Amino acid sequence: MGIFCINHSSLNPQNFLLRTVQEKEIMATLLGSESPWTGGKRSSRNIIAKITHSQIAGQGFSRGTQLPEALLQERDKRAKWHGIPELLQKLHESSHPNSDLSHTHSVLKELSSLLSMEAMSFVTEDRKSAQESTFPNTYTFDLFGGVDLLVEILMRPTLTMQKKKPQMNDDLVKDCLSVLYNCCICTEGVTKSLAARDDFVLFLFTLMTNKKTFLQTATLIEDILGVKKDMIQLEGIPNLSGLVQSFDQQQLANFCRILSVTISEPDVRNDDKHTLLAKNAQQKRNASPSRAEVNQVTLLNIPGFIERLCKLATRKVSEATGASNFLQELEDWYTWLDNALVLDALMQMATEEAEHSSTESSDESSMATSPLRHRLPQSMKIVHEIMYKVEVLYVLCVLLMGRQRNQVHKMLAEFRLIPGLNNLFDKLIWRKYTSSDHVVHGQNENCDCSPEISFKIQFLRLLQSFSDHHENKYLLLNSQELNELSAISLKANIPEVEALVNTDRSLVCDGKKGLLTRLLAVMKREPPDSSFRFWQARAVESFLRGATSYADQMFLLKRGLLEHILFCIIDSGCKSRDVLQSYFDLLGELMKFNIDAFKRFNKYVSTDDKFQTFMTQINSSLVDSNMLVRCIVLSLDRFESQTEDVKVVEVLSECCLLSYMARVENRLSFLFRLVNVINVQTLTQENVSCLNTSLVVLMLARRRGKLPFYLNTLREKEYAEKYPGCLLNNFHNLLRFWQRHYLNKDKDSTCLENVSVLALLCPKQGKTRFIFLQNILCRDANLALLGDIDSFDLKIGNSHELCRSIKTKVCLAKYAECVTH
Numbered sequence: 015m016g017i018f019c020i021n022h023s024s025l026n027p028q029n030f031l032l033r034t035v036q037e038k039e040i041m042a043t044l045l046g047s048e049s050p051w052t053g054g055k056r057s058s059r060n061i062i063a064k065i066t067h068s069q070i071a072g073q074g075f076s077r078g079t080q081l082p083e084a085l086l087q088e089r090d091k092r093a094k095w096h097g098i099p100e101l102l103q104k105l106h107e108s109s110h111p112n113s114d115l116s117h118t119h120s121v122l123k124e125l126s127s128l129l130s131m132e133a134m135s136f137v138t139e140d141r142k143s144a145q146e147s148t149f150p151n152t153y154t155f156d157l158f159g160g161v162d163l164l165v166e167i168l169m170r171p172t173l174t175m176q177k178k179k180p181q182m183n184d185d186l187v188k189d190c191l192s193v194l195y196n197c198c199i200c201t202e203g204v205t206k207s208l209a210a211r212d213d214f215v216l217f218l219f220t221l222m223t224n225k226k227t228f229l230q231t232a233t234l235i236e237d238i239l240g241v242k243k244d245m246i247q248l249e250g251i252p253n254l255s256g257l258v259q260s261f262d263q264q265q266l267a268n269f270c271r272i273l274s275v276t277i278s279e280p281d282v283r284n285d286d287k288h289t290l291l292a293k294n295a296q297q298k299r300n301a302s303p304s305r306a307e308v309n310q311v312t313l314l315n316i317p318g319f320i321e322r323l324c325k326l327a328t329r330k331v332s333e334a335t336g337a338s339n340f341l342q343e344l345e346d347w348y349t350w351l352d353n354a355l356v357l358d359a360l361m362q363m364a365t366e367e368a369e370h371s372s373t374e375s376s377d378e379s380s381m382a383t384s385p386l387r388h389r390l391p392q393s394m395k396i397v398h399e400i401m402y403k404v405e406v407l408y409v410l411c412v413l414l415m416g417r418q419r420n421q422v423h424k425m426l427a428e429f430r431l432i433p434g435l436n437n438l439f440d441k442l443i444w445r446k447y448t449s450s451d452h453v454v455h456g457q458n459e460n461c462d463c464s465p466e467i468s469f470k471i472q473f474l475r476l477l478q479s480f481s482d483h484h485e486n487k488y489l490l491l492n493s494q495e496l497n498e499l500s501a502i503s504l505k506a507n508i509p510e511v512e513a514l515v516n517t518d519r520s521l522v523c524d525g526k527k528g529l530l531t532r533l534l535a536v537m538k539r540e541p542p543d544s545s546f547r548f549w550q551a552r553a554v555e556s557f558l559r560g561a562t563s564y565a566d567q568m569f570l571l572k573r574g575l576l577e578h579i580l581f582c583i584i585d586s587g588c589k590s591r592d593v594l595q596s597y598f599d600l601l602g603e604l605m606k607f608n609i610d611a612f613k614r615f616n617k618y619v620s621t622d623d624k625f626q627t628f629m630t631q632i633n634s635s636l637v638d639s640n641m642l643v644r645c646i647v648l649s650l651d652r653f654e655s656q657t658e659d660v661k662v663v664e665v666l667s668e669c670c671l672l673s674y675m676a677r678v679e680n681r682l683s684f685l686f687r688l689v690n691v692i693n694v695q696t697l698t699q700e701n702v703s704c705l706n707t708s709l710v711v712l713m714l715a716r717r718r719g720k721l722p723f724y725l726n727t728l729r730e731k732e733y734a735e736k737y738p739g740c741l742l743n744n745f746h747n748l749l750r751f752w753q754r755h756y757l758n759k760d761k762d763s764t765c766l767e768n769v770s771v772l773a774l775l776c777p778k779q780g781k782t783r784f785i786f787l788q789n790i791l792c793r794d795a796n797l798a799l800l801g802d803i804d805s806f807d808l809k810i811g812n813s814h815e816l817c818r819s820i821k822t823k824v825c826l827a828k829y830a831e832c833v834t835h
Contacts, residue, residue: 098154101125102163109167118167119186126189129155129196152200161197161204164190169217184226191221191230198237209242219251222269223260232268239275245305248276248312255316267326267402270409276309277412290697290755303417310416320413320425326406328434329399330441400442400465407472414479423486427521432480432489435473436523436532443473444536467545474549477533481556485513490557491528493519495569502565511563530557531573538578542586543593551579551596558603567608576604576611580618584627594631595638602645607652609665616669625670636687637701643684644707646675651714678720682727685711686741689728693744694751705748 101121108118128151155161168190171182198205208214215238221231239246248254261269313319410431413422426432435443481487488496496517503510523529537550554575558566570576579601582588605611619625632639650672656662666672674680688708692701715724725742732738 095154096128096151099158102158102160106163115186122189126193129193132200152197156197156201156204164194165214187227188230191234195234205237205241209238228265236271246276247305248309258316263326266322267406270405274408277306279306294755307417310413314418321429323406323410324429324431327403397465400469404468404472407476411476411479423484427486427489432529433523436529439532470546471549474553477553478556483560487557488514488517489522490530492523495528499565499569502568506564508564534573542588543590547593548596551600555600555603562606567604571611576614577618583631584624591638598639598642602642606645607649609662612669613665615671636691637704640704640707644710647711650675681711686731689741689745694747
């Protein structure tokens, strides 16, 4: 027979009990003497009579352990159930209200011993032993109602009407939770069934008030919330504020693992893979704030929550162990410690051993010679701290990207998060350690990273979120570096940036170097294809985002950043598209409108071979490099209006990059490919910048009176490719979509800050006209006032009136911040 499934069809005597002659003989021995039981009381009827009665009355077996013991014993031998059904019978009988729970606990321990090794084999990815049996122990345990029984036992005190609630032994609660977790990781479907019970999920949070059961509770909750279909609402947790405030620092760090699931939007890590069309449709369906956004507000309303997270993130790690090779040791350990539960269990074991050290001596030599998974290295405490910091930094990063960003920014500055991280940089975050080459991971790719790698990447993501379009970015510098920025502005005879002037110097970094300078130093030492290069470039680029600051650019140019970027693009042999894209974007921000940067570029790219290699990299993927192309186009336009400056004229005549972009045929080539590489159906947050770059090219062409020439050239290209209308029709559809996407009434206007060319578009006027570029805010162009345009006709072709006579009045409302995406 196959495995015994407890359902109505399997309990049908024709389908199950009377299938073979042997089983008929077994059943004959059961008549009268071994009857099923319900509700803790034995029934006087035999199994056949019980099944027949259930078919008539609809009141049959509710769990598999209600079957007669003799039947279970007989099947146990053949199905290798290891006595689990019988033990569950005993557990059920001993766990009724007012019963002796000590006996219940002893039975549960016996069950737990059958399940724990199987669970460990799953955690360590050594599943051979678990797969040798056709029916794993955890599956059998769940099959016979073990999971439901443990939930019932745990929640029973909350269901009583007595004024004095019965108390359960902490060890019993811990073992119940551990067994449930074992079932979750070993048996498919258990986690989802538990997640579907909202009452049980909320009940678990109440168990976190007990420090003795906190670890097991937190681990089970984390696993359940990871598969829960609907995100839990934190405000529904009883006394959440009091619960969080009662946590010690270690518990709070553990709790961040749970919070990371409750405050992150679903599929946030694959955000770039979703089309803008899909996002718009989803936003129309969900006009109200998401549960993740509501949960973020709930957390921010907890007194002292952000302050405690900052203390956790910047807490120094004890280095008393002095293990010089601890990070290499860490690399070995993470290959099987893929779950924080195991790590915490080991730490708890170490703590318990330490408590008994006064009475029991430890055998150091035996620990040193034992297999890896059976010994606990001293450096594990440091790993423990690193893993906690990963979770804390993630929560802070998500909050920084939420709608309450300014509130979070203010608190992070007040609680000196950045100076604290600066103090940890050399000793923990970026220790002097040479490991094997890291595998390059995509920016949004889920991967199994070691704690060290995860910690570094999360640190870089936090810096990126902290600096991006916010005046607090200058907190990444120390006082001397701020003075250097002021001196650069003074020498260039330009006013200091207002954000720099307003920076509270009591909140900036301490020491000889600020956090940004330290980051630049390690950035230069990374191998060409290191996974860190992408995040390092993103973090530095975020510092440059916003209104173009000459002083900020020169600060980085003086530290050799431009030469380093060019080396990576041209000479390092880097093949990673993610890394190259991040370097193109950073180079664009570093060079924009900066004549000194273009001069340095020309000095480094001093040969035709280097220049051709550079252009080959740009042309290989315009989606990756179009931000740099836009920077060159805009900068060239600015420089050509400054011909009274001798230095500018000199660079214009000598710079190979500016000369290349000045040729109309090259601009048209870029324009053709930019428009051709995207359409409305394939637009994502990643490639929408191609549309914005093409708009910049056309706007600058219009300023010089060359727009008709550009559009006619595109039309001729269509006919040459024998696809009349393909380019301009596509471009027209893109503009229509752009208007709907960025002027959606339900869309927060801050979304416009995520594109590099911003247009506040007016509603349509008539069926064949709409004003599609009203009050242009070319934030990274800083264009002068364009004035009125009396006629902006895009009549192309005869039967294909592709863009239809669009009358456009364009005026630049104000200068605005420079953005990159």
